[in-house]
Amino acid sequence: MFRRLVHQAQEIFAKRLRPTAAPQANGEHFQELNQSLDEESQRNDILDWSEFEGVFYSELLPKEGGSDKTTRFLLQLVYMLFDYVCKQSSRTNKVLDFHLPHQLLDMMDHCLHVDSEPRDLEQILSDCKETLRYCVRTGHPRFLNQLSSGLDVIGLAGEWLIATVNTNMFTYEVAPVFTLMESEVLERMRRIVGWENGDGIFSPGGAVSNLYGVLTARHYACPDIKEKGLLGMKQMVLFASEQSHFSICRAASILGIGTENLIRISCDYRGKMNVAELEAQVIAAEKAGKLPFFVNATVGTTILGAFDPLPEIADICERHKLWLHVDGAWGGSVLMSSKHRHLLNGICRANSFTWNPHKLLGVPLQCSAFLLREKGHLQSCNAMHADYLFQKDKNYDISYDTGDKAIQCGRHNDIFKFWLMWRAKGEKGFGVHIDRMFELGEYLRSLIKGREGFKFVLEKGECTNVCFWYVPPRLRDMPDGHEKNSELHKVASRIKARMLESGTLMVGYQPMGNLPNFFRVVISNPAVMPCDLDFLVNEIDRLGQLF
Known part of the structure; x- marks a missing residue:
């Protein structure tokens, strides 16, 4: 039955797909974009989902005998997604069909609300179609709006598999294959940085990876804070350039250090941190009786794409015994290029490193790694030893139970799509x-x-x-x-x-x-x-x- 349905779907796809148009010169013509959008809307409007009228989710798997309807439903959804993927990179299509919020609320009023009554699967498919129509086509070749853009087909396949498996990354017993993949990929990433050992974790975005950086550095400088809190401690201060990402300032707020105790260092016209000013500010903080503990250097600033001078910053950190964190959320992936990796010379001297493959490497959102030069800091900083998850007498190597060193409990599988692309x-x-x-x-x-x-x-x-x-x-x-x-x-x-x-x-x-x-x-x-x-x-x- 399943093979027959798949064969039918393949025949439908072959009939409906059209070759992607060749790139057009500017102005050939704006009207074609509107016409293309209208034609696409008309094609979608004639899709026949009548077999799902009056059919509800309760008739799909895991209901006994629900496999046929489940297969048919998912094939319709897969066609819809497949069609979207194939067409979103066409230059004859718009990047988006934009409407102001109040306009879009009116246009989607018939399907936006949720209430107590279920909708049948015909409506659910229609809802999916309507959603895709108003999404921004981030894989369109003229979408140049964000640091993360494009659509990698291998990564997409990985994301589909991840959703199908739907497991948590906190222990080996529920994610045996994926925890091994994560360990392997993190080790390889550290070797590319230049570290033989160390540790790491995948996190939900660069802002959280940078939070890990400040949190781990604070624990390294003042481990008693974990149990006793900040009361009675010296005023801690941290340093970052004026061009650094706002997540460093947010981390200072979240961790009780205070945004006023983030000392901003000026940059030159290229956006690079002023190293002489950094050391002067560190010395001034020390003389004022404060406790400098952390310096953030950026490789690939958000706006100008500047790379801070890591060797000189590392020298200062070593002289003053400061934790050096490098935010490479944007520029870290340059390490993969033998031609351009010199921009990160000195990265091996950092204590920790944020690297977002979902940006310059094009891994589907989200995929961010927090890497450490030395092992043990994450566990010491974050472990709470929840014995309903992290029992010590399991029948396998519990070092693969990564959940106790993360600040999350539930953790999404962000590794498989990256591993598959690699x-x-x-x-x-x-x-x-x-x-x-x-x-x-x-x-x-x-x-x-x-x-x-x-x-x-x-x-x-x-x-x-x-x-x-x-x-x-x-x-x-x-x-x-x-x-x-x-x-x-x-x-x-x-x-x-x-x-x-x-x-x-x-x-x-x-x-x-x-x-x-x-x-x-x-x-x-x-x-x-x-x-x-x-x-x-x-x-x-x-x-x-x-x-």
Whole structure:
């Protein structure tokens, strides 16, 4: 029965799939995007799910005899997802069908609410279709809005398997294969960093990995805090650059250190930490009777993509006996490239390291690793010895029971998709991807350089971040100064609004310090081609002409 149903599904897929259109030049044509979206909507509207009318979830597995209906239901859902995956990278489709929140609430009013009565499976499939229609196509080659973008098919396959198995990562007995995979991958990652031993854990995102960094450093400096708390302790202080991620400041808040005790170190024009100022601030804190304990260095800052000078920062940490944590959530994956890994020279001297494969390596969200140079710190810091989970007399090596060294209890399986991608690509494949992203970054810089109306925030960036202003015609002859900056500050947000409304492109913007809003393009999406960057520059110019 199952094989017959699968064969039927394959025939349906073959009939419905169409070849992906070749890349089009800018403006060929915006109307085609609207037409494509309308046609897609019409195709989806004629899908026949009538066999599921009046059929409810209670008739699916694990109900005895429910395998046939379960198979048919899941095949319909798989077709829907398969169709979405195949079409989301087509340049004839929009990146998104944008509506303001109140508009989208009205449009989805018929299916958004949850209440006491169940809906049949026909409605459930319709709900899934409606949801996909209004999602942002993050795998679209013109989605350049976030550090994490693109859709890796191997990673997607891994995510599907993870959801099917649906297990917890806290003990070997419930996740035997996955705990071994996690141990193997973390060991390999540490060797790439340059550590022979050490420890690590996968966490729900770089912000939590950075929280692990501050928490572990605090425990290392003052282990009594775990049981006795902060009362009566010296005032602890930590250090991070002005360009560091906000999660370091949040960690100071969460852990009771206080955001005012995070000392921000200035950066040079490239976004790199001022090393001389760092040491001066450490000495000043020591003289004031405070307890410096932690320095955060960043490799791949969020906005400019800067890499802090690790050897010099490590020297200061060693002189003053400070814990060095390196936030490589964005730039850590550069270690996979033999051509660019020099940007992280000195990383082996860090005490801990955040590395997010879900960013530059393209692993599906979420996948973040917290790595440690030395073993034992995580267990000492976090262990609560819950004996209903972490019994000492189990019939296997309990070092594979990782839950007691995590700050979570339930922990999602984030390893399998990464492990599967690593098996499929190897470090060589990851390195090729990194090198290509850097080449695309350089290509975009070459487009912007000398292009009328475009001005770099930083012309020679270190990563794939490309930051620039678009200066509309009316401002180009205005003298530099407060008035021009005030007007320029409004431009990026207005272009972004039109960008969302048209659905042709997604690029982020932000201010930085006293600088007016500027665009930040981050390239990590493997679907991006040079023609997409040509389109980006032309489309921003087109949208900006009105301002």
